[in-house]
Amino acid sequence: MILPSFFADSFYETILALELFLQSIVNGTIQSGFFALAAVGLVLIFGVMGVVNFAHGELVMVGAYTVWFLHAQHSTPFLITIVIAILVVTVIGILMEKFLFRPMRDDPLGGLICSIGVLFILQVLATLVGGDGPSKQVPPPFEGTMVLFEFLRIPYQRLFSIAVSVAALGLLWHFLTHTKLGWALRAVSQDREAASLQGINSNRISMIAIAVGAAMAGLAGALMAPLTNINPHMGHNVIITAFIVTIVGGVGSLSGAVIASVLYALFHTFVTTYFNGTVATISGLLIMVLVLIVRPTGIMGHRVSE
């Protein structure tokens, strides 16, 4: 049976619209993995140490540069470079805690300013290592694209990234909820003094918090490396997204950060697809402002009595 052209056109357009809708869900879900990895690190560091780490985006950038340097420039296997990237960024995080944030513990503004200093230092170091000029590119180690239902397309590199992101977040969840160290970390995050009275070494826990947070940032950078333009300033967009997600999710709430990452990634992807990227970014910032006005605790945050 031949459909009248109006119905045929209409049917074809409906299918196209549905394809775009489903592809947008896939695109948004993959994006949410990066957002969550970047945001949970920021939340962890803030929750335990009370420091707004402005250099967190640059930690992501260092992870990406490490993969570019070792994998793209020196042919080190990709999986090994991911591990090295995590280690490099973790060490940077530990040094930041020991030499900057710990001496500034009683001065939240001091820690913030120190992190801005680190931000510039890491950008300059990246320029020294990678040189001036164009953004760096990392050839994708996983080539090809998985096609589902003949229209949903997911590059294997992105599939690998989302799988690793979910696994890393799962491990972090397990660590925080099923290990003594994780309980200690959450205890310090809730009340540093009370935790100290229970015999928890807050210095050690702070170091673990920043190590875990930095490791997550390093992993995010390493996974992003084959999918994005790598340059010393790439951390700028990462930190903006991480702040939005952190505030919407509830400052200090890891589960809130993960939920907000998924919601924000889907929101951003859909607005970019159906309107454009600039509208998406502005809308995201407006939502953040709205949350601060209407529900300052965010989706999962709790009000703390004085």
Add this chain to the structure above:
Amino acid sequence: MSTHTQRPARRKFLKKAAAGTVAATTASVFPNIVLSANKTLTVGMNIPMTGDYAPWGLPGLYGCEIIANNINKEGGVNIGGETYDIKVASYDHGYDTEKALQGFKKLVLEDDASMVMMLGGSTVAAVLPWATRKKVLTTTLLPSDITPDSDYLVATCESHPLYNVTGVEWLAKNFPDVKSAAIVTNNDAEYGLQSAATYQAAFEVAGIEVVDTHLHGFDVTDFAPIVSSVLAKNPDVFCMATSFYVTPIMEQLYHQGYKGKIISCTLDYYDEIIAKTSKEFVNGTIFQFPDFDDPKLQESGVNFPDPAGFDAAFRKDHPNDWSAVAWEYPAILLNWLDAAKAAGSADSESVATTLKANKQEFIFGGGDWWGSQLWGLDNALVGRWPIVVIEDGKARIQEYGDVAGWLSSNKDVLVKHMKELGLRTV
């Protein structure tokens, strides 16, 4: 007695050894310095060498250094009876307007630059009042920087983005089945919107319907949604007007299974794009900037000395840095030197007058001063421009397009689209 005869020999040995050491050290530390009795003529490059815009600055400096070294090795350049060595002084403004003005003044006042080359856009707008007042000849790659009063600002090589019309013309001629196009570009007024308007006009003239013009900001980290959105319009041609993000966009086109034609203003670092996609996918992509080992550039009518030798020297010294501007700033430098030789002086007023009075030879041949109909002053040199296509993983010129001819026939269509996008025209 023996001591008297040995001492001078020892001193002589020490002197020679010291001289040899100094010479060897100098040669190894400063390999590009050719000892010369010539006077020095300084040209300035006030360009972005870091940041997002660095690919359109730094390779140009490398190219100019190669040209300057070649000229100096051959004994320098004779201007007004005096022989000069060429020195390239550079300043990295990182595409910051404040730094651009600071750098411009530094190059002119401290380095004594006779002419200053710039990329264009807001950084040129920042220096223009001072440059015009001080009568410093300045060059840009964006003729849209030209204003009715900018007597000392010229675009003698790239007329961004006017030459893009030639790529569309060639596409329409060779692929008559193509009926629709979608344009993706940055949303800035200097590069993206100018280019979008030009492509819109070129597609209209070629009878190709533009089904989507997607403008994006500089904060995009993931192009998957943008490409999904545009491909949903099912265009026959995907056009990247002027994008800083050609590589990630191409990567997304590849992964999302796009099978149509691709046209782009630039395709910088296309080797990296092939590494991220495939040679088969990138083959057939149309753009506007050739490699200089292209056989067509070795033919007569191209006003650039030994293009293949230049290409080889550049890639030997800077293997990963060739971009659209690698040869453009050198072409501007050579054009300016020709004018200075003809004028008998490197003084900006004399060179500017000579440039405008003489029939200039454009790098790819031909060349007419154009611009008053769009920007108020005929200070852009417009000549024929190459249409380049990737063939077997390599950029190859297909033919040259007539930019001036297209403009004389279709200027009104271009003006209409520029106005629609809110761009300045006279």
